[in-house]
Amino acid sequence: MTENHLEPQDKSRRVFIKNAAVAAAAFTIVPRFVLGGKGYTAPSDKLIVAGVGAGGKGQSDIANFYKSGKAEIGFLCDVDDRRAAKSVASFPKAKYYKDWRKLFDKEAKNIDAVSVSTPDHNHAVIALAAMQHGKHVYVQKPMTHDIYEARMLTEAAKKYKVVTQMGNQGSSNDGTRQLAEWYDAGVIGDVHTVYCWTDRPVWPQGIPWPTTKADIPKELDWDLWLGTAPEKNYVDKLVPFNWRGWWDYGTGALGDMGCHLVEAPFRVLGLQYAKDVQASVGSVYVDEFKRGVFPDSCPPSSHVTLTFPKTKKTKGDIILHWMDGGIQPERPEELGANEKFGDDGNGILFIGTKGKMMASTYSENPLLLPTSRTNEVHVKQTIARVPGQANGHYAQWVEGCLAGYGKKELSSPFELAGPLTEALLMANLAVRGNDLKGGHIKMLWDNQNMKITNFDDVNQYVKREYRQGWSLRA
Template structure:
């Protein structure tokens, strides 16, 4: 057989095998001969959300023409113009439902849209048997995360969440350190971020600017409750509104909580408690709006001991630029977490402390005897190029349940419970912000308490009003 990569295109190959009754669409290279690119060697990928992170997700999955970008769907073609210009032959859509209805010539989907649409798009794709890569956080609420986790196994598809540090060298090194017993048993974890870097704790806009010509606003709203278009929502600033985003925790929690969650083998938290920063415009009257995420927050999650870590664990999260103070074991002139300490993790054990920044950057161990360990052999290459995406692509080619799929670092079996843990913090934050009239012009805050969580039942057991934040009501015409 001659080495002619264009001799058999993928669509013709599938059609021909179906007609002959072979029923096989994936043929190993060795069957077709050396140098021949089998139709299955290039994954056909549909991109949903092509601006910002969606662009890099598409480029990393395409991986210098090792795979095909066959369709691009974005509610705002102005935001995705760069990607559409790079792949002019890709079919173009504004509504993912139209893509799924009209076009079946793809194997997998990358989903890099605002948080509130992750679940409905991923579920629709999985129901069609498409493999899915979904940006972090996996979903907008806890119920959606549990539902997608179960669905990925039910529909037997390969899944990956986009917390790329999970595939990095830094996290792998930290696992080795912990498994070797260097820091002993961990009872306390601190995680923090400088987010939000967008407006939060503000009043919703009231003016109605002209809608962008490039934007399908109805599709952008999707399952969320309707609000009129405003640049305070799109692009990017949607992160600070509960209707669409998940705040600082949703943005960074899946990156920064991943190392301790993975390394310690944590499960569902048993309880959660939060407090939030306030903005004051009048004396004694905080102006935090229930529609907007707070400007800063502090959350404490508790976990039971695991087979990997024989102690209960308290994980404290802070955002809004707040961070923990230096432990005595870490020298005063050493930054904690990132080099500028803006994001980071501390895992405090009885033999030492392990610390890192976002994506597992700058991992270090400080031992009780004064020794400091750093992975000098890693250099600056903490994240393998395209590693998180490439692992997903290769697993898609091999198929559900096979070795490469089982080795993925953020398949939904893992990413779902991690996301639930992150979003548990948001449940506590929103409960903390609940108010009720108390009389004499005073306000009661009934949710400012320690909330007890039954993970299996997805239920707060001591404050029923908090359970309204486990899931959301979808706009008419939308469902999961």
């Protein structure tokens, strides 16, 4: 019998059932592979990211999160409209804020994760506030400006159970894992000395603070850019890049490149916290005979020596040399005359009891010395590689956030990035000690209490005083 031959009450019942079925279908959760084919990510399964610091490195960070295919850029925030312009154009649907505090106050419920790519001095306050809102965080290197801040963020990640990653993308490269596998297999014996070097700074350092006040660009909120730093007049060419050479905002060459170059020794040797540090710095001359001292600015070059105590992967203490400003270690005798030592002014050299190995920036191009050994020595792969390597560093964090705290392994979570950052900032204590007449001593570190025990003058830099109105509260 067709529908046309139903009795009125039966026909009404059939129409009701049909309509109810259609309505029910509208509320059915359909698997995402059905909706969008293989590899499709449903909007509900995407990570909503807020990018605080949308220009420069922040711009590329945000773009790389989006390229993962599993993140949506929901919000953008920058104190400088000029710097944010490209990201705003690339993500027109993202809501734009100038003040990250207003962003968090108004939009926290709509955000899953926060990327922080501001000058170093504001990393900690933004990242901690995000974690206190329960948001996962990605923070550009160095993780923080001060040792105290690094310790606070490391502890906060555990307390708030959020997924964290520092922006030293080389930690996801194959190179650092290859170095670890060679070392674990005993190819170069027991490492006792490491050298890391860079051609940085490539910005002005070792200079006095400019005395000429400049007009603040109308697109820039200078007070908000200063954030935790002391009140100062705006000066030309500080923004967007040259702030790196000033202690109030940046952490010098160590902060810029240390997280890329020292990461491999930390991973390969299982390093944690250093126990002592000493440094010498390059001189600045204001005339032919007089040495200039400009304590506001990082020095033009430095050589820092850190001592790390024995670990599960070493037979004794490890001496790590950091060199910047063009200073390099002695060229290994195993290296051929025409072979490059590192790359473009940057490199890493491990010295063991049975041999040496080296790598370039981001742990790329790992080599055994002499280099002919690289293709002759074969060891079993024991460490999983990160798909996409450097670009995979971003996708790894996105996927970790979607999976939840503790569900996926990351290359540079705060539990690893925190101690690495602290070591670099401890090195800066010794660098700054030269301006305080402490350059001639080996500074002894009390890790539990976060202080130098034999030269108290530098402890003021372990935890700096924030400008009034700014604080770091656990």
